[in-house]
Amino acid sequence: MAPASDIPSISIPNLDKLAHxxxxxxxxILWFLFFKKQVKKKNQTKLLIGAVFFSLFFGIGIEILQSRLTVTRNGDVFDVLANFTGALLALFFVLVAKQIRKNQS
Known part of the structure; x- marks a missing residue:
């Protein structure tokens, strides 16, 4: 059996942005589902937008804390953009899923 150090490493550019x-x-999506369950509003779009903003501000906060409170990590504007991209994809996913569900009814 080969030692782990002999296994070639694979470098995928910007993989961390995809993870973000x-x-x-x-x-x-999880925050939207939580808000939907906790707040009985008919206008769920506002709850979805709230979840997107919560995600965005959480991501910004984490990046600020990384740059201020650690010496081994740096805040990254592109991480914030990747976070926001994921949140927007969730928004569109939920809206499309709601439309598909509505059309099937």
């Missing part, structure tokens, strides 16, 4: 987008996609 995926995390905030899931994060936004």
């Amino acid at each position: 987008s995926f995390f905030h996609f899931v994060f936004t």
Whole structure:
């Protein structure tokens, strides 16, 4: 068996940005579902937009804390953009899913 150090490493450019987008996609959908369950409003679009903004501000806050409170990490504007991209994808996903559900009724 070969030692782990002999295994070639694979470098995928900007993989961390994809991870940020995926995390905030899931994060936004989960917050929307939580808000939907907790707040009995007919206008769920406002709850969805609230979840997107919550995700965005959370991501900005984490980047600020990384740059201010750690010496091994830096804040990155492109991480914030990746976070926002994931949140927007979640917004569109939920809106399309709602439209499909509405059309099937």
